[in-house]
Amino acid sequence: MRIGEVARRAGVTTKTVRYYESLGLITPARLANGYRDYSEHDARLVGEMRALTRLGIAVEQTRPFLACLAGGHDHADDCPASLAVYRAAIDDLDERIEALSARRAVLARHLQDAAYRTSRAAGPAGAAATAPEVHRLPANLPVPQDDGAADHLPGLPAPRVRLSSTAGGTVALDALGAGRSVVYLYPLTGRPDTDLPEGWDTIPGARGCTTEACDFRDHHGDLAELGVPRVFGLSSQPTDYQQEVVERLRLPFAMLSDPGFELAAALDLPTFEAAGSRLYRRLTLVIRDGVIEHVFHPVFPPDQHARQVLHWLRGAPTA
Structure with a gap:
C-alpha cells in the first residue's frame, strides 16, 4: 500500500511515517518503479508506535514492542521486554508527579502567604490604595432590584x-x-x-x-x-x-x-x-x-x- 494509506489507517501524517522509516522501525519493500510498498504489518507497526507515543513512551523505546510483534506474538506487550518499558515509563511518571507536586505545594504556600499577608494588611478602617481585590468593590456593578421577595x-x-x-x-x-x-x-x-x-x-x-x-x-x-x-x-x-x-x-x-x-x-x-x-x-x-x-x-x-x-x-x- 502507499504511504498515504498507512498514514490514514494509523492516524498520523506521512511525515511521521517517513520518520519511523528513517529510524529503521519499519522497512517497506520497494517496487520496480522505486515507490515504497507498505505491508499490513508495516501499517500495524505504525499504529502501535502512535499508541505508545501517545502514552508518553519515546519512539526509540517502542523497539521492544515491535520486536515482540515481529516474533509472532499477538500483542506488542506480550514480551518481558515490553513490560520492562511499561515499568520504566511508570517510574518516570512517578518521579515527575512527585517533582510537580512538590513545586505545586511551594507555589501554593507562596500564593497563600502573599494573598493573606496583603489581606490582613488592610486594617479595620481598610486601606483603599493597598487593599486586595476582595476588599474593594468593582465599579459599575449591576444594582439588584426590589422584586418583593422579602415583603x-x-x-x-x-x-x-x-x-x-x-x-x-x-x-x-x-x-x-x-x-x-x-x-x-x-x-x-x-x-x-x-x-x-x-x-x-x-x-x-x-x-x-x-x-x-x-x-x-x-x-x-x-x-x-x-x-x-x-x-x-x-x-x-x-x-x-x-x-x-x-x-x-x-x-x-x-x-x-x-x-x-x-x-x-x-x-x-x-x-x-x-x-x-x-x-x-x-x-x-x-x-x-x-x-x-x-x-x-x-x-x-x-x-x-x-x-x-x-x-x-x-x-x-x-x-
Whole structure:
C-alpha cells in the first residue's frame, strides 16, 4: 500500500511515517518503479508506535514492542521486554508527579502567604490604595432590584431555627434575647487566594460579602450604642470556612452557618444558583424581641450597608 494509506489507517501524517522509516522501525519493500510498498504489518507497526507515543513512551523505546510483534506474538506487550518499558515509563511518571507536586505545594504556600499577608494588611478602617481585590468593590456593578421577595417578612416571628456559630455551639434565632439583633444574610465570602465563581460580578447583589462584613465590623460599636448588641452574619458556607473569615477580618461578631437552608425554608427567603451551588440572596433582618421588625432587601452597595442600618436605627421607634 502507499504511504498515504498507512498514514490514514494509523492516524498520523506521512511525515511521521517517513520518520519511523528513517529510524529503521519499519522497512517497506520497494517496487520496480522505486515507490515504497507498505505491508499490513508495516501499517500495524505504525499504529502501535502512535499508541505508545501517545502514552508518553519515546519512539526509540517502542523497539521492544515491535520486536515482540515481529516474533509472532499477538500483542506488542506480550514480551518481558515490553513490560520492562511499561515499568520504566511508570517510574518516570512517578518521579515527575512527585517533582510537580512538590513545586505545586511551594507555589501554593507562596500564593497563600502573599494573598493573606496583603489581606490582613488592610486594617479595620481598610486601606483603599493597598487593599486586595476582595476588599474593594468593582465599579459599575449591576444594582439588584426590589422584586418583593422579602415583603412578607416584617411582623413574622423569628423561626425556631438553630444554626452553628463560629463562636461555638449553636444560636437559636427565636431566642436571641430582648431588644434588637441584626442578622445579615450574604451569598458567600471570597478568599484572597481563591477566585470568585465565574461571572460573579455580573450577578446583581452577589459581589461584596467581604466589604459588607468589614462595614459591620467597623461600625459594630456604633450599632451597640443604638441598641443592637447582637450582630450575626449568615450564609450557607460551613462553619470552618466562616471561622477563617472571622479570624482574617478580625470580626467582633459571629457567623452562622446554614448549609441546609433551614432559615430559607422557614421564612421563604430568596436564594439563587451560581457555580452549581445554591446561595442566599443578600438581605438583612432586624429582629426585635423575637419578631422580625424590619428587612433590608435588596442591599446595595454592600460596603455601606452597616451605615444604612445605622441610619434606619436613628429614625426607628425606641419603644
